[in-house]
Amino acid sequence: xxxxxxxxxxxxxxxxxxxxxSVAAALRVAGGMGVARSSVTGQPRxxxxxxxxxxxxxxxxxGRQRLACQAVCAEGMRVETSE
Amino acid sequence: MHAxxxxxxxxxxxxxxxxxxxxxxxxxxxLDARIGGATGAGMGHLxxxxxxxxxxxxxxxxxxxxxxxxxxMDEGCAYSACGTLWIAxxxxxxxxxxxKQQRLREHGIDSRLLDAPSLARAEPALRKGLAGALxxxxxxxxxxxxxxxxxxxxxxASVRVEHAKVDAIEHDGALRLADGSRRSAPQIVLAxxxxxxxxxxxxxxxxxxxxxxxxxxxxxxxxxQLVELGYVTSAHHSDGDSVAFNVQPRPTGxxxxxxxxxxxxxxxxxxxxxxxxxxxxxxxxxxxxxxLNAVRSWxxxxxxxxxxxxxxxxxxxxxKLWLAVGxxxxxxxxxxxxxxxxxxxxxxxxxxxxxxxYAPRGLLETA
Numbered sequence: 001x002x003x004x005x006x007x008x009x010x011x012x013x014x015x016x017x018x019x020x021x022s023v024a025a026a027l028r029v030a031g032g033m034g035v036a037r038s039s040v041t042g043q044p045r046x047x048x049x050x051x052x053x054x055x056x057x058x059x060x061x062x063g064r065q066r067l068a069c070q071a072v073c074a075e076g077m078r079v080e081t082s083e
Numbered sequence: 084m085h086a087x088x089x090x091x092x093x094x095x096x097x098x099x100x101x102x103x104x105x106x107x108x109x110x111x112x113x114l115d116a117r118i119g120g121a122t123g124a125g126m127g128h129l130x131x132x133x134x135x136x137x138x139x140x141x142x143x144x145x146x147x148x149x150x151x152x153x154x155x156m157d158e159g160c161a162y163s164a165c166g167t168l169w170i171a172x173x174x175x176x177x178x179x180x181x182x183k184q185q186r187l188r189e190h191g192i193d194s195r196l197l198d199a200p201s202l203a204r205a206e207p208a209l210r211k212g213l214a215g216a217l218x219x220x221x222x223x224x225x226x227x228x229x230x231x232x233x234x235x236x237x238x239x240a241s242v243r244v245e246h247a248k249v250d251a252i253e254h255d256g257a258l259r260l261a262d263g264s265r266r267s268a269p270q271i272v273l274a275x276x277x278x279x280x281x282x283x284x285x286x287x288x289x290x291x292x293x294x295x296x297x298x299x300x301x302x303x304x305x306x307x308q309l310v311e312l313g314y315v316t317s318a319h320h321s322d323g324d325s326v327a328f329n330v331q332p333r334p335t336g337x338x339x340x341x342x343x344x345x346x347x348x349x350x351x352x353x354x355x356x357x358x359x360x361x362x363x364x365x366x367x368x369x370x371x372x373x374x375l376n377a378v379r380s381w382x383x384x385x386x387x388x389x390x391x392x393x394x395x396x397x398x399x400x401x402x403k404l405w406l407a408v409g410x411x412x413x414x415x416x417x418x419x420x421x422x423x424x425x426x427x428x429x430x431x432x433x434x435x436x437x438x439x440x441y442a443p444r445g446l447l448e449t450a
Contacts, residue, residue: 055378055379058299058376064374065299065301065375065376
């Protein structure tokens, strides 16, 4: 039996992940370093601490600013990494 | 380097003193223990305060100096000429806004009364039902740690900064450092904020703890620094805990939220009940804050004097020692004016305003 997967969108692109994955994990699945946001000077920022402390993985999830490492993926979720 | 003056403390006040002394032709050595202080913990507001004539003279002179420096500062200093809106919650506070405008006008400070509809247009995120506001367009904000570094850098070869902890000020005015070595100069400036009492226990300075919180980036939510007019009554209690609504739009789009005051604690921990009180106060003015994402909260200690004015001038009995301490929550605002005043006194020049109200006072006679 295959592992259950769900579909979400990251910057408009469909991404399939295992149920229970964090949004931080989905960012990695979506590609590369899993960039979550840009700093004020435009540098790419990615999940770092993975436990809700460093605040480097802030993303817009269904219109609200949240931490990718602390958010669990849900079917149809829309994640935006550009502010 | 031979130094004419040693400044203890490289925070905003020490940096401004070094800058002013260098401009007066002095060679300055700045000693900093790198333990951080109010400069790194505060809001970085540049705001004219008018609780009393001395505070008004110092903050007016200082904000004018910041406006002259601002165009030269680098981007890291994050200067923003956002102005302040003093928010009146009711008609009683609106009457206070009018009195405040009158006081400011008498001292040539530009301000403008906003009625309720004008305030709602200026800051749509504020709750409905507020009475109005007084706008002070000459106020601003900056990022004080970088502004302090920038001020020090302006001194060029005339200002040298050394990482060193001063353990004691000896009877002849020489400084004994933690590594056992000594430093001496004809004049010493004590500008290390809350740490000043460790070197001069006779100083009438108490710590006043404050909490701050900063949000994620929400550009355009707020346009001015927002302060409740009730701030004046809540912020200047000499005892007891208090909170006041104070929000700044940082150039990053983040919102910096204050403010709180607590005496008799030096525990740097963020205290959830005090933070909650402060945020409830802020949400009472800006309901939308409740939906925003906070990124960090922290605390700092203000160096508070009994009368709320800094101590600027010669120490009455310690050799060579000059004081630039006790700026409480207004050190970033008043650093350039404080430095100008002290440098004038130290070099025999005429200060631009009366130094008497800030002359060191309330010092115990036994060191």
